[in-house]
Amino acid sequence: MKKTHVALGAILTAIVPATLTAQDVTLRLSHWVPPTISPATKGIQPWAESVMEASDGRIDIQIFPAQQLGKAPDHYDMARDGIVDLAWVNPGYTAGRFPIYALTEAPFMVDDSVEGAKAIHEWYAEYGAEQEMGDVKVCFVHPHAPGAFHSQKDVTSPEDVQGMNVRPAHATMARFVSLLGGGPVQVPAPEVREALSKGTAEAVTFPWGSMYDFNLTDEVPVHLDMPFYLSSQVMVMNKASYDSLSDENKAVIDEHCSPEWSGRVAAGWAEDDMAAKEKLMADEGQTFNTPTEEEVQSWIDAAAPLIDEWKEAVTDNGHDADAILAAYKEALEARDADY
Template sequence: MTIKQLALVGVLALSTALPAGAADVELTLSHWVPGTHPLHVTGMEPWAESIRDASNGRIEITIYPAQQLGNAADHYDMARDMVVDIGFINPGYQPGRFPILAAGELPFMFSNAVSGSRALHEWYAQYAEQEMADVHVCMVHLHDPGTLHSKTGPLLVPEDLRGKNIRPAHATMARLVSALGGASVQVPAPEIRELLSKGAADMTASPWGSVFTFGLEDAVTHHLDMPFYATTFAFVMNKTVVDGLSPEDREVIDAHCSPEWSERIATEWAAYEAAGRERLLATEDHTFHTPDAAQIQLWKAAGAPLTDEWKRAVSAAGHDADAIYESFIETLRRHNALVE
């Protein structure tokens, strides 16, 4: 029996444990962050509750956190193959598979995660069918802009990455790390602490609050003190499940797969991540390396070639990269989400 088949058996077993007749539609939502993560507590749970209320109890969503049903990188395929009904994905965990959405991984783009998530959803809705046609894309959003955290310093300029083993947030950052003479060691977020503790990485990319979420506060004590990058996320649903909903239930789901909900699901998480910086400032033995204007320009210059790389990848996939990029920038600017 394959891993996916075993996972499906597990899902079915869990589903049969639910009270009979609890709802007309029982859906599974799988993700890979801890059940205590703000995205789970202040994002997914209220979203599922709102769907239950809006459907008068007809739709019930059971949430499985912490990779219970499958590895983080597998969640797109799990939703596509009906191992789960809804999968929470980081597209950057599968390098090159979703080149259009990878625009959201370019550094120094997003000023914030809240209006940025609404903008990202609105923009990507135009193109989702071109690269995620085998699922129903429900929401697309960001985390609060993150940065680099290291076991040692200094951490001020791109040259400080040379010769270091670095866990990047996604494939775009992995290419930047390589271009700057570092070695990329890519693992999902739940595996960062083990990677650092074993000495397999010297630093990691992370938003501020996630340093505490994943227990890194005693593993990384040097921090690049500037907003550097964002990571895109999406909630994707099995198409057969969505297409099989009654009209009234489909209306409920469509109302909860919207730019407004993408913004809402990112809001509390963004606040938590931003507050992590203040928590670290109040923690002993942590050093903040704050680049000056000239050093920031060095970082921006180092990241600039990534845009041309992105355009080449999108063009190679058969899309109009220039038009897509112009739409991306215009949408971010319209929502005051672009770093100017």
């Protein structure tokens, strides 16, 4: 009788489901900005598309924008608890929760958001990610170009903020407003226009592009033309979602959770911010105030207590604040992103 020899690999291929060797998975990604504005279209969307392409379609990412699945301040917990697989988080929306990362919110530290994004990623991976975001996987940091102070009246020096109600970008900027004698009005970005139109706030610290993204050109047409602060969002992933991936798919995610990708997602946002600034400058209805060198120094001096407060908070959490601050400055200098 004739014997037929069948390769063992062929038998296994016939009986083992393909999903065990080339896993297909759908990840739910939530963020809190409208899907048409630059942080989404120039950062989050290209990142998700690249993940899907690099995985040859094995990883599908469903994006839920504009707070569809939860409020902006809840996004870290949404990822941690597995409500979503991926979440775009503003750590500054939860004051005191991430004291190390709060250093990125200090004004007058970063003047290049693209190289700064890479520096922040490298620094935080070593000095903070496991310590205070250890229950998620940090994928990338996503700052806008250095934001500015936008108001309904002229503001050129720290003294001008006294008595003003200001919507701050994050907890550190809220503290700065308080130090200057102003009143912080803390609402998420999608609710800023309402606060300004109702008179709850008279000014806002925002990236340039947000003037158009949130239709604010008539609400705050006066701009302080100096790099003022940074707000650096973070894309985080649920750990169980990551751990459940095949090794092949984990490699794709790892490739997209890097300092290089932090720079790439920041670049699109920065380009849009600078284009928006140029558009504003060409608009006769907008006013730009350029501070003198003395006024710039007065702003920097006024912000000095924020670093002292940051050091105290970090030390109280058991960390070496001086070493962390020195490492942050070194990382920025190495990328030529320091103020």
